[in-house]
Amino acid sequence: MVRAVVNSSVENLNIGKQGDPGSTSGTLIRRWQGQESEAWERLTYLYFPLIYDWCRRKGLAPEDSRDVSQNVFMSIAKCTMRFQHREGVNSFRGWLWGVTNNHVKYYLRQQVGQPQATGGSSAVRRLADIAKVSETIDDAAEQADARNCEGGVLKRALELMRKDFEEPTWRAFWNTAVEGRPAADVAADLKISTNAVYLAKSRVLRRLREEFEGLIELST
């Protein structure tokens, strides 16, 4: 009864089908830390290209980048609980960045020779290489911080989420939230009421927030 009234008030936006809270309750990071395989797949889908991208930017070849990125995921899987988000203090991205950084160094260290300490002048050169690499990495870190590198993650998140919403809901959200068009215009286009546009926008945003709380900084 309640649902029927709500539906009528937002016209043909089909609320009932939006989202699927049954299988995805809680934030993505919580579900991941709770070792839900769905969360693992999703997190991989969202973040793998970002990590891969970092590796490529550091000059690793595609295959090496793939291997290192895979190693990063294996590591983080092992200690999901080690990441603790503290608002304004650290971020998941920062943590991933650190882990990736270490993996790249480890990888390069293996590339230049045995990981074990050895002597001789070749070791000197190797250490120098490592030092150089770490500098490059530090530079890249600053670059990575400078640009907003979660754009790709969000883009993929939206792709994943899109199928959970009806087409008009999605368009209303997209036109207003992403494209920044006035709700009234969009409402006219879609032939629905303005408040339905608002509701569509806020629903998708809500889902995004819910999903990414603790993963992406969503508030200042």
Place this chain on the structure above:
Amino acid sequence: MMVTTKTDTCPDPEVLTGFLLGKLSTVELETIARHLGTCSRCTQKAQSLETRTDVLVDTLRQALVEDSYAEELACREGSKAVAGRQFSMPSPLPDVSPTSKPLGRLGTYELLEEIGRGGTGVVYRARHTRLKTIVAVKVLPAEALMRPDTLARFDREMAAIGGLDHLHIVRATDAGEDDGQHFLVMEYVEGGDLAALVARQGPLPIAEATSCILQAARGLVYAHAQGMIHRDVKPSNLLLGADGIVKVSDLGLARVLLAVEDDGSTHTGSLMGTFDYMAPEQALNAKEADEQADIYGLGCTLYYLLTGSPPYASKSAFETLIAHREQSVPSARQVRNEVPRPMDRLLQRMLAKAPGNRPPSMEQIVQELEGLRSKGLVEEKDDLTPLLSDTVRQVELKPPRRSRSRLSRRRPISFWVAAIGGAIFGTLLVIAGFLIWPGSDQQLLPPSSSAARFDVRLVQAADGVRIRYISEAVKLLNGDLPSESVTSGRFRFLDFIDPMSSSGGFFDRDLAFPGFEVVGNIGVEDSNHFALKAVATVSVPRPGVWTFCVVSDDGFRLSIDGKIVGEHDPTRTQAATLVPIDLDKAGPHLVELIYFEATGGADFELCAAEGRYDDFDAQAFQLVGSSYETGLTLERPE
């Protein structure tokens, strides 16, 4: 009239903004949307507020840019592989426990008794109803062959296995299907598998272990020559017959089963049963497994026969998986000193992480093992029947008497103090300065050293900032300064780690307070050896058990003699270590000093490094009664 209670009240602008940005609960969103439908004043207000944005919306508008390399094939492949592998399951392997078939008939075979079970199926002793021959029938797990394509693969593999005929390979004689159950018929080997044998009577004598591996290797050389890779070489797949002959079983099965795993329908490894013997490259991508994977598996098996446990035994399958990739290759001699060195070296090469560093072929393994025998390093013993009667003498595992790491653990402090006194030229004062730490962080210049013209600062650093020092020093040693200006440099690390914390406890020197005095010292020497060079005394005004180790900034753990020990832990980043610990309740905490010392050379320019500490580090330093400062400064000595 339904849920209208709040519909008629106009929401505050803040609430309205929250609505527009999706910051409210679903019920609230709906209520407000409904209200807007009836209240033009609020709709107007909403229109004036709708231009407001927040971080999320700003991000959506500015930066929905695909990562530049996301479309690369390697990226998509890697992502898919990781997503499908469910690495987030560090729990023990799921119990596949194939269901037993009630004894009875299966095709033309009469099942007599169950003789074994594993991830790849249940094995029965069976009799051919007409020929009356005794065979082993393996009934494959149902899930393995549900799909038509895996079934086709099964048929292909079985055809290939059926064509193999070798003394050291369990012959497959038939394969079939009865009532939806797929089975494989093999020659029946009366005896047992090597996993059970070692479990029963412990590690095998060297000669017997060598013989087992040599025979298996010969079988595998043959299989490889026929283009067959085993992919699952492990002790339980090596059968020792009553005739004393070792045969490799389950050839080709792994491939069929791994194909199923690649579909994502099961957890990785669940059908394979264990990661204990699986090559690192195979664990990540089963399809990549080649001859080298078998060499690795055979190496792990050899290690097992010699020591009684697999090389990277650990509690969880996941840890094992990681260890295969990252932990340093174990030495069987460390556990059992009678293992001849050349054999240990061969074993370590077989266990090399990178396939390219392993012996190039199984044939090579055969030759080298035979070489060990012909040189008299290993006794030639091909009659293995005594093993089956369990009358073989118990092997006692004895680690080598003089291992350096053990030595260093046992030496009294005074030994090291004396050793340093002699060993380090012109640095005694430095050490003395170190000894009276905390509190002495000013320049420590040795006044009367002609060669050592250096300037030293004591550096304390916390986890996550160490790389700066290392890279600075390496830069100093190698790059940015004229190379002749520095002839040597040393790092000294102190790292106290709470043995109970997740990051500590791997170096087993427990130092109880009071009397805790030893500080190991590890360094980048002139030769860039990591080596134990000195000790110093630090008083720690707090009781508790402290563990000493060195953790490098990027997650390497170094033992006191400079070996990389334990797992590489790349997650030890600064963010990761920010996990708060209640300093008042807990005992010792991670505190660390880095001490850098450089000798020789002409002119140092200032080479400073900035460090950062957060509150946690500061508290930790205070806890042990230390001030904390950052910075590594090297100045031109006057």
